[in-house]
Amino acid sequence: MSNTNEMAKVNPLRKISFAWIIPLLALIITAIMLWDNTLNKGPEVELIVPSADGIEAGKTLVKFRSVNVGRVETVEIEDDLKSVRLGIRMNPNTDDLLLEDSKFWIVKPRIDTNSISGLDTLLGGSYIQIALGSSDKRADRFVAEEHQPVNPYNEDGVTVTLKSNGKESIPEGTVVEYKGVEVGNVATSKLDPNTDTFEYQLFIRKPYDVLLKGNVFFWNDAGIDLKINGSGVSLSTKSVLSVLQGTITFEGFGFRNADKMLDLSKTYQLYENRDAAENEMLKSYPKFLVNLGHDAGALEAGSDIYYRGVPAGKVIEVPWHIDDVDFIAPDDDIYALVSLYTYSESNEEVATKFFKEKLDENKVCINTYSASILSGENALNLEIGDHVKCKAKEKEFDGIRVIPMQNDISSTPQRLMGEILTELKGMKLDKTSTELRKTMVELQKTLHHMSNTLDSVNQQQLVKELTQTVKQFEKTMAGFDAQGKIYKDMSQLVIQLNQALKDLKPAVKDVGQKPNSIIFSDTTSDPVPGRR
Numbered sequence: 001m002s003n004t005n006e007m008a009k010v011n012p013l014r015k016i017s018f019a020w021i022i023p024l025l026a027l028i029i030t031a032i033m034l035w036d037n038t039l040n041k042g043p044e045v046e047l048i049v050p051s052a053d054g055i056e057a058g059k060t061l062v063k064f065r066s067v068n069v070g071r072v073e074t075v076e077i078e079d080d081l082k083s084v085r086l087g088i089r090m091n092p093n094t095d096d097l098l099l100e101d102s103k104f105w106i107v108k109p110r111i112d113t114n115s116i117s118g119l120d121t122l123l124g125g126s127y128i129q130i131a132l133g134s135s136d137k138r139a140d141r142f143v144a145e146e147h148q149p150v151n152p153y154n155e156d157g158v159t160v161t162l163k164s165n166g167k168e169s170i171p172e173g174t175v176v177e178y179k180g181v182e183v184g185n186v187a188t189s190k191l192d193p194n195t196d197t198f199e200y201q202l203f204i205r206k207p208y209d210v211l212l213k214g215n216v217f218f219w220n221d222a223g224i225d226l227k228i229n230g231s232g233v234s235l236s237t238k239s240v241l242s243v244l245q246g247t248i249t250f251e252g253f254g255f256r257n258a259d260k261m262l263d264l265s266k267t268y269q270l271y272e273n274r275d276a277a278e279n280e281m282l283k284s285y286p287k288f289l290v291n292l293g294h295d296a297g298a299l300e301a302g303s304d305i306y307y308r309g310v311p312a313g314k315v316i317e318v319p320w321h322i323d324d325v326d327f328i329a330p331d332d333d334i335y336a337l338v339s340l341y342t343y344s345e346s347n348e349e350v351a352t353k354f355f356k357e358k359l360d361e362n363k364v365c366i367n368t369y370s371a372s373i374l375s376g377e378n379a380l381n382l383e384i385g386d387h388v389k390c391k392a393k394e395k396e397f398d399g400i401r402v403i404p405m406q407n408d409i410s411s412t413p414q415r416l417m418g419e420i421l422t423e424l425k426g427m428k429l430d431k432t433s434t435e436l437r438k439t440m441v442e443l444q445k446t447l448h449h450m451s452n453t454l455d456s457v458n459q460q461q462l463v464k465e466l467t468q469t470v471k472q473f474e475k476t477m478a479g480f481d482a483q484g485k486i487y488k489d490m491s492q493l494v495i496q497l498n499q500a501l502k503d504l505k506p507a508v509k510d511v512g513q514k515p516n517s518i519i520f521s522d523t524t525s526d527p528v529p530g531r532r
Contacts, residue, residue, distance in 0.1 A: 042070065042090035047104050047128065049144040052084045054108050054126030062088055062104075064130045065153065069094045072128070088128070098140065101133030103152070105145040147172060150187035156206040157184065160262070162218055162248075164198045164270035170220065175247045176202050177221070183208035186248065200270065202248065212262040214252035215284070217277035218270050221249040249274070253281040255344055275302050282316055282339035286352045289320065289402045290336045290366055290380065291393060297368045298378045299336055305366075307382040313340040315380065321398060335397065338380070356401060358384055365390040365406040 049055070052075050062070035074087035090098070108126040128144075131152040150159050164170075169189055176184040184204040192199055204212065248270065252258070262268075271277040279302055292299070296318055305313040318336040319328065328334065340355070342348035358364045365383045383406065392404035 042092045042094050043098060043140065045070075045088045045090060045098060045139075046141045047086040047088055047144055048078065048142070049084050049086060049106065050146075052086070054106070055084075055086065056125070060125065060127060062090070062128045062130065064094075064097055064132070069097060069130065086128075095138065097130055097132060098138050099133035100135040100137040100139045102135075102139075102142070103131040103133065103145050103149045104142050105129055105131075105148055107148075147188055150201050150203050155203075158204050158206075158209045158212070158264055159187070160202045160204060160212065160218075160264060161267045162200045162202060162270040163267050164200065164220075166198060166220065166270070166272060169198050170200060170246070170248065176204065177247045177249045178208060178211050178251065181208075183211070198270075199267075200248075211252075212250075212264075213260055214258045215254050215256045215281055216250055216252045216262055216268075217281055218248060218250040218268060219274050219277040220270060220272060221247045221274070253278060254284070256284060279314065279316055282314055285313075285339040285342055286348065286355075287316070287337060287339050287400060289397050289400045290338055291397075291402055291405055292318075292334045292336055292368075293405065294334065296334050296336070299368065299380070300377070303377060303379055305338060305340070305380045305382060307384065311341070312382055313338055333393075336380075337400075338403070355384075359395075359401060359403065362391050362404075363388050364403060366403045367406040 054060075055072060055075055057072055057075045060072040061068050062072070068091070070088050070090040072086050073089045074085075076085045076087070077083075078085050105128070106126055107129050129148075129152070131149045132154060134154075151157065169191065170186055172186050172189050174186040175182050176186065184202055186200055187203045188199075188201040190199055191197075202218075269280075271280065299315055299318050301315055301317055303315040303318075304311055305315065316337045316339050318334070320335045320337040340351070342351055355364065363385060365388045366380050367383070368378045369381055370378055382403075388406075390404045390406050392402045394402055396402060
């Protein structure tokens with residue numbers, strides 16, 4: 001057996017050439033670019049807008065709930081030259097936002113006379129906002145909304161449509177309140193050119209939608225309420241924001257339809273103020289007419305009616321039942337439509353029956369009186385009872401019962417002022433003025449003479465009183481003379497005091513030397529204790 005030694009052959013490792021590094025890096029960069037530009041890109045959509053104002057390609061962002069979800073890449077004019085087409089690249093995983101009924105709109109700074117919005121765009125620029133739809137179908141082409149949608153974030157709530165004949169529009173975003181609590185906002189505001197009226201859509205958030213029931217009325221609340229009536233002047237204000245921007249307020253009046261929800265398919269009236277809304281509500285209450293004769297007496301819609309000082313109703317309309325040409329003939333009577341308060345169905349039935357019975361018995365009268373000197377406004381006062389005796393010219397007018405007016409005690413500031421002016425006009429003021437001037441001159445002379453006389457009398461009285469005071473003082477001081485009784489008594493008292501002090505002097509000396517002399521009666525030396 002032979003041993004052979006074999007040597008292991010080791011081959012050297014091959015070195016990687018640096019020439020391959022550059023192609024490898026290029027491959028990696030290409031893969032990243034391919035991923036970023038194709039595989040990692042979100043969907044593309046087109047958005048048609050009326051103008052590209054504030055929009056910049058590569059800069060303007062697309063947001064959903066204030067989160068960036070895309071960016072505008074291209075801005076081009078449409079073929080019809082009437083609009084602009086925006087090419088938008090959405091972020092990955094945003095396909096669920098592109099539903100067929102999703103809404104797009106442009107958010108930009110907006111400053112109105114009573115509202116400010118879009119302030120967040122002052123620094124970052126305009127952006128496009130998305131409101132998610134509810135459709136099952138997707139789309140890649142959209143038309144931008146002119147205004148923000150009613151419910152952009154799909155909150156739970158309801159929409160109420162209002163119309164108004166107001167002079168100015170209420171801007172979108174205006175707060176909607178119920179008894180001072182914010183419950184929603186104005187979602188849309190537009191002018192209908194065919195009817196020359198404003199139309200608003202209010203969004204009322206849950207759970208406040210349950211408040212839309214009963215006899216609900218809406219009105220424009222300016223935040224300041226100034227009233228001048230018989231009680232004086234009253235001023236009430238809300239928050240500064242409400243005063244600057246105004247709000248829309250709603251409330252249910254009265255007991256009618258208390259549990260019936262508002263029909264949201266209908267359009268409701270937006271009233272100018274609370275008084276106008278309340279006045280409209282009163283039209284559903286028991287109504288009567290008042291024959292004011294030939295003078296309305298400064299009454300107007302909203303004027304109060306009192307019974308024994310308690311508010312009993314309001315004037316709804318004056319003058320009432322004017323013909324089509326709004327003309328009142330010289331011989332026509334002026335009527336006021338009034339409504340009396342009731343607080344429940346049973347109360348309304350009983351009160352109306354009682355009131356009509358008293359009317360039949362001619363035991364109901366009404367008269368005007370001045371409610372406020374400042375405003376010149378009048379009010380109506382009801383008189384009911386056996387002491388009342390008055391009869392109306394007619395029992396009914398156009399099917400409505402008439403309350404007779406008691407004209408003999410009716411007096412208004414205007415009438416009283418007219419009577420005073422009439423009396424003044426009949427007076428000979430020139431002659432009266434001359435006589436009055438002479439009388440004033442004579443009166444001035446008389447007063448001057450009386451003043452001199454009184455001055456003389458006062459001086460004589462003062463001298464007499466001073467003389468009496470000096471004599472009394474001399475009499476008093478005479479008692480202190482050396483020969484006077486008071487002086488002698490005081491001298492004798494001083495002598496007695498001096499003698500008492502002399503007698504006490506030895507005793508004071510002993511007490512100073514021997515304090516025990518007050519206790520022990522003898523004057524011997526102090527006892528010394530000894531042994532038994």
